[in-house]
Amino acid sequence: MTTNLLDYDLEGLVAFCEQLGEKRFRATQLFRWIHQKGASDFEQMTDLAKSLREKLKTSACIQGPKVVSRHESTDGTIKWLFDVGAGDVIETVFIPEADRGTLCISSQAGCAVGCRFCSTGHQGFSRNLTTGEIVSQLWFAEHFLREHLARKNRQDRVISNVVMMGMGEPLQNYAQLLPALKVMLDDHAYGLSRRRVTVSTSGVVPMMDRLGKDCPVALAVSLHAPNDALRDNLVPLNKKYPIEELLEACTRYQAAAPRDFITFEYCMLDGVNDQPEHARQLVSLMQTHAARGLSCKFNLIPFNPFPASGLKRSEMQQVAAFAKILMDAGIVTTIRKTRGDDIDAACGQLAGDVQDRTSVDRRMAAQRQGMLGGIKVVVLKGLSQ
Numbered sequence: 001m002t003t004n005l006l007d008y009d010l011e012g013l014v015a016f017c018e019q020l021g022e023k024r025f026r027a028t029q030l031f032r033w034i035h036q037k038g039a040s041d042f043e044q045m046t047d048l049a050k051s052l053r054e055k056l057k058t059s060a061c062i063q064g065p066k067v068v069s070r071h072e073s074t075d076g077t078i079k080w081l082f083d084v085g086a087g088d089v090i091e092t093v094f095i096p097e098a099d100r101g102t103l104c105i106s107s108q109a110g111c112a113v114g115c116r117f118c119s120t121g122h123q124g125f126s127r128n129l130t131t132g133e134i135v136s137q138l139w140f141a142e143h144f145l146r147e148h149l150a151r152k153n154r155q156d157r158v159i160s161n162v163v164m165m166g167m168g169e170p171l172q173n174y175a176q177l178l179p180a181l182k183v184m185l186d187d188h189a190y191g192l193s194r195r196r197v198t199v200s201t202s203g204v205v206p207m208m209d210r211l212g213k214d215c216p217v218a219l220a221v222s223l224h225a226p227n228d229a230l231r232d233n234l235v236p237l238n239k240k241y242p243i244e245e246l247l248e249a250c251t252r253y254q255a256a257a258p259r260d261f262i263t264f265e266y267c268m269l270d271g272v273n274d275q276p277e278h279a280r281q282l283v284s285l286m287q288t289h290a291a292r293g294l295s296c297k298f299n300l301i302p303f304n305p306f307p308a309s310g311l312k313r314s315e316m317q318q319v320a321a322f323a324k325i326l327m328d329a330g331i332v333t334t335i336r337k338t339r340g341d342d343i344d345a346a347c348g349q350l351a352g353d354v355q356d357r358t359s360v361d362r363r364m365a366a367q368r369q370g371m372l373g374g375i376k377v378v379v380l381k382g383l384s385q
């Protein structure tokens with residue numbers, strides 16, 4: 001059984017190399033080969049002694065993700081599906097813009113939180129991704145894109161930002177997430193600044209505190225409702241960590257990451273959480289917490305509908321009116337623009353095709369009958385930015 005070196009941050013790799021009787025600087029060299037050059041074959045690493053390369057060949061590997069499919073939008077957005085074994089498939093999305101390239105990464109196969117408006121939530125939880133499976137999404141995409149864009153005579157440094165906004169709740173997979181974040185920030189690997197790596201959470205309060213201490217990257221909090229009654233219904237985790245506790249944790253987080261702000265994500269659901277009254281409640285909530293030191297901005301997300309949700313996307317006028325109430329109160333607010341519309345459509349088809357096989361009810365029925373088989377494909381959340 002060989003060890004996948006994508007599972008290690010630099011300290012982990014140093015420990016692994018020490019077991020092989022190698023010094024720290026060898027681990028750094030190896031780390032750079034893997035992450036900066038995208039090497040997957042030890043023979044490429046010509047500045048490592050032949051004896052070390054031989055040792056590595058028998059004890060280690062650099063195992064990237066298995067690609068199921070790649071969809072490219074005319075606007076440059078690229079979406080990959082990766083097979084992570086046992087029928088689980090995850091998604092990774094690259095979103096290019098004039099001044100940056102953002103990679104949206106998954107942290108779990110499925111998700112246990114079960115938000116009503118989220119297709120991953122409807123699918124249920126399968127398992128946590130390993131550090132290697134999280135890192136390998138970046139490793140693969142960065143080196144694929146370098147090659148791909150170089151061929152099109154475009155730039156060679158591609159991914160400038162990472163957002164943990166794919167499938168899963170990253171803070172319910174903290175032990176695997178933390179080394180992955182360290183790899184993203186490490187100057188010997190991707191060297192991303194901590195403000196360019198965003199963890200998005202539905203509000204796992206104790207883990208927000210730990211992240212603030214261990215690795216205070218940018219934080220996005222999926223709020224979606226201005227009061228507990230509504231949030232309990234949309235984001236079930238709210239019953240455990242209600243809004244007041246969540247906002248206090250946000251304020252503590254900011255103490256760990258001075259000069260930063262928290263981004264609140266708010267998915268606009270027609271007739272559910274998009275009324276002027278909801279915006280006014282948010283303003284009052286934010287004003288109370290601003291007085292205690294919270295600084296924030298809002299990102300309003302047009303809902304990407306899927307049949308099982310029974311929910312509809314808010315009209316654009318409604319979203320604009322909602323944004324105006326927040327902005328008039330001095331809250332910086334953006335409306336997320338949808339990207340990759342044309343492959344979104346393909347996604348919708350895939351989702352429709354797959355939903356039958358993945359809905360929790362059907363899966364449970366199949367399990368009861370002992371007839372579950374084949375690949376379980378996730379329902380995609382859509383490409384918004």
Ligand code: SAH
Nearest residue numbers: 117118165168169200201202222265303304
């Ligand atoms: N579990 C984390 C990160 C993954 S979800 C979290 O909840 O924050 C990332 C974002 O996708 C969340 O803000 C969520 O609101 C959004 N999202 C989920 N389902 C969506 C849908 N159907 N349409 C639009 N945005 C959605």
Ligand code: SF4
Nearest residue numbers: 111113114115118121
């Ligand atoms: Fe999980 Fe986030 Fe989806 Fe909620 S929105 S079910 S926390 S992935």
